[in-house]
Amino acid sequence: xxxxxxxxxxxxxxxxxPKEEKLEVVRKGxxxxxxxxxxxxxxxxxxxxxxxxxxxxxxxxxxxxIEKGAGEGAHYTDLQYAEAGALxxxxxxxxxxxxxxxxxxxPTCQEIDYLKPNTYLISALQLNLRDKDYFVKLSEKKINAIxxxxxxxxxxxxxxxxxxxxxxxxxxxxxxxxxxxLSSGLMLGGxxxxxxxxxxxxxxxxxxxxATKAAIGLGANVRVFDNSLxxxxxxxxxxxxxxxxxxxxxxxxxxxxxxxxxVIGALPRLNLPPVVTEDMVLKMKKGSVIIDITVDNGxxxxxxxxxxLENPFIIKxxxxxxxxxxxxxxxxxxxxxxxxxxxxxxxxGYDEDGGYENMLLSKKEVKQSLYMYKGRHTKLVICKKFxxxxxxxxxxxx
Numbered sequence: 001x002x003x004x005x006x007x008x009x010x011x012x013x014x015x016x017x018p019k020e021e022k023l024e025v026v027r028k029g030x031x032x033x034x035x036x037x038x039x040x041x042x043x044x045x046x047x048x049x050x051x052x053x054x055x056x057x058x059x060x061x062x063x064x065x066i067e068k069g070a071g072e073g074a075h076y077t078d079l080q081y082a083e084a085g086a087l088x089x090x091x092x093x094x095x096x097x098x099x100x101x102x103x104x105x106x107p108t109c110q111e112i113d114y115l116k117p118n119t120y121l122i123s124a125l126q127l128n129l130r131d132k133d134y135f136v137k138l139s140e141k142k143i144n145a146i147x148x149x150x151x152x153x154x155x156x157x158x159x160x161x162x163x164x165x166x167x168x169x170x171x172x173x174x175x176x177x178x179x180x181x182l183s184s185g186l187m188l189g190g191x192x193x194x195x196x197x198x199x200x201x202x203x204x205x206x207x208x209x210x211a212t213k214a215a216i217g218l219g220a221n222v223r224v225f226d227n228s229l230x231x232x233x234x235x236x237x238x239x240x241x242x243x244x245x246x247x248x249x250x251x252x253x254x255x256x257x258x259x260x261x262x263v264i265g266a267l268p269r270l271n272l273p274p275v276v277t278e279d280m281v282l283k284m285k286k287g288s289v290i291i292d293i294t295v296d297n298g299x300x301x302x303x304x305x306x307x308x309l310e311n312p313f314i315i316k317x318x319x320x321x322x323x324x325x326x327x328x329x330x331x332x333x334x335x336x337x338x339x340x341x342x343x344x345x346x347x348x349g350y351d352e353d354g355g356y357e358n359m360l361l362s363k364k365e366v367k368q369s370l371y372m373y374k375g376r377h378t379k380l381v382i383c384k385k386f387x388x389x390x391x392x393x394x395x396x397x398x
Contacts, residue, residue, distance in 0.1 A: 189219035
């Protein structure tokens with residue numbers, strides 16, 4: 001005899017049908033703490049966040065710890081940061097023990113000692129100025145390290161390099177103009193009835209592009225050299241001006257450099273020989289100016305040397321040489337604002353993806369920005385240069 005079941009259930013029939021499991025990505029309210037120590041190397045004046053950006057991050061639930069006096073070089077006071085919600089600390093160690101460290105220059109050996117394991121260190125790398133001990137020491141601390149030079153966006157563009165390169169290109173011409181006036185009394189530009197100054201730019205990338213625009217804007221005659229035809233072609237299409245360009249042919253380059261009043265090196269030569277030799281420099285005009293922007297990433301001019309903000313240039317063979325690795329620090333407030341805009345959106349992007357670990361899992365470009373993951377070296381170019389054990393990031397993070 002059949003009968004109807006009388007078992008009581010608070011669920012409807014469709015609610016009892018099994019569904020596929022969905023794993024939840026836990027999003028924390030306060031994702032992480034951010035430490036901004038005061039820069040102590042290379043007379044650095046820039047920093048990564050302005051007070052307005054700090055206020056937005058604090059309102060989003062983050063903790064921002066800033067060492068006392070960190071913003072002075074860029075003309076931001078401790079009071080401005082405190083009013084924005086940052087915690088101001090006297091001891092640099094307190095800034096270095098946060099989850100994420102935002103720095104302009106790489107940490108010194110002493111600063112590395114302050115870091116705690118599994119910290120995310122985000123700074124410039126300036127590879128040509130590093131030694132093996134730097135990477136070994138970071139590795140021993142089990143650090144996750146991200147370099148400005150490797151940060152890419154979803155279009156695989158080096159977004160932060162481009163941003164800083166735009167400023168560096170423009171600043172290089174402005175500073176060259178200042179040095180040229182000091183060394184030979186010439187004005188970089190054109191005056192009615194007076195021959196315009198000659199500017200040679202080596203490199204047609206972002207830095208070269210903005211240096212070209214700035215030099216043309218001042219009225220100089222500009223010639224650009226690069227080994228990439230596609231970059232030279234791109235420069236022609238972007239710059240609304242007839243700019244003579246050339247592949248780097250030693251004979252043509254020698255002629256151009258000999259006539260030049262200003263030579264801008266904007267072509268990284270990591271593990272490659274310089275393109276302007278000492279012989280070429282010997283033939284340059286007395287009082288002419290060389291600014292090697294990429295000196296920290298492989299110099300383009302053989303006679304270039306690293307210089308500092310206190311002593312920004314040297315004179316060799318009667319030619320003024322500037323080898324500032326942080327040339328944009330000459331305009332610290334403008335550069336800090338630009339870098340801060342980038343990092344504000346960069347860090348808020350962590351929140352949208354549920355934290356950095358989730359970004360590493362889901363975004364290829366984020367993986368590529370790391371040169372160290374939990375103490376393992378993940379950039380082949382660095383491992384080859386310093387004879388370090390290489391680990392493929394794709395095998396470490398699935």
